[in-house]
Amino acid sequence: MTSQKQGFKDKAFIRFQHLAPQHGLSRLVGALAASKNPLVKHAFIKLFHDRYQIDMSLAEIQQLKQFGSFNEFFTRALKAGTRPIDASPISIVSPADGAISQLGKIEGDEIFQAKGQSFSLNQLIGDTALAQHFVGGEFATVYLSPKDYHRVHMPFAGRLTDTIYVPGELFSVNTVTAENVPALFARNERLVCLFDTSVGRMAVVLVGAMIVAGIECVATGKIKPSGKLEHRTHDLSLEKGAELGRFYLGSTAIVLFENSKINWLAPFEAGSQVTMGQAMGTTINAK
Secondary structure: OOHHHHHHHHHHHHHHHHHOOHHHHHHHHHHHHHOOOHHHHHHHHHHHHHHHOOOHHHEOOOOHHHOOOHHHHHOOOEOOOOOOOOOOOOEEEOOOOEEEEEEEEOEOOEEEEEOOEEEEHHHHHOOHHHHHHHOOOEEEEEEOOOOOOOEEEOOOOEEEEEEEEEOOEOOOOOHHHHHHOOOHHHHEOEEEEEEEEOOEEEEEEEEOOOOOOEEEEOOOEEOOOOOOOEEEEEEEEEOOOOEEEEEEOOOEEEEEEOOOOEEEOOOOOOOOEEOOOOEEEEEOOOO
16 A cells, blocks of 8 residues: 555544544443343454454463353453563563553653654643652553453552543544544543552553443442543552453553653563563662
8 A cells, every 4th residue: 555545544544533423432332342142242252353363272261152241251361370470579560461652751741652742641640730740750651452461450569549530532542543643642531540659659541442342440340431530549559460450442551650760671662562461671779
């Protein structure tokens, strides 16, 4: 395909994103994904499994017909030991299976998105005071593709203190939208999870997307979109590698740390493939 044709195709795709009934479409897909009707669930599971060549040998349940719904299949557990958690006490691990979309330094209040696009911490977190902890800090954006394992885990041990549900749009998340939709990750619906750790504050942001049928967190259960910002406080300690949440149809997890608290490991950059539990960085002067 020529660059001109590809450019036209990309523009049409972005235009569709703006015109489509994002929330209505996602609710419809959510109802189908939750259906326990054998005809519906078997059809969707088989279609998805074949389309994305899902490796069921890694899963705890390997027979497709044993799942009670498409959602159960999509958020399937992996066999014990499939994703070992890096044991070093100073390691920062990937929260999910996927690809690094971007990784690096937060420039003041700005987080790099892609190809000339960025977004602010204040936009992303939805709370100015809490966002200030991460000014000049470090970030990593991990994209979960449809074929990936869709549970999100703790990058580092911490105590969950706050969750902030931030309502928003539901653009699809991929390279085309990241390069063409301004502040994509700070515009989409998301759940911000904030932690106290031995190296200061940490955040894990679960970002929704078009036809993502829901986001779930261990502290809140499945999020019910209300159309308004919802800030809750918590006191829940979670070890590195512990399950934090799930995507019902996948999207993106963004990890944030304070300034001068961690270093990302040299091999990792935009486009790198990662698996949950794999070391991505190390702490500096952990207490």
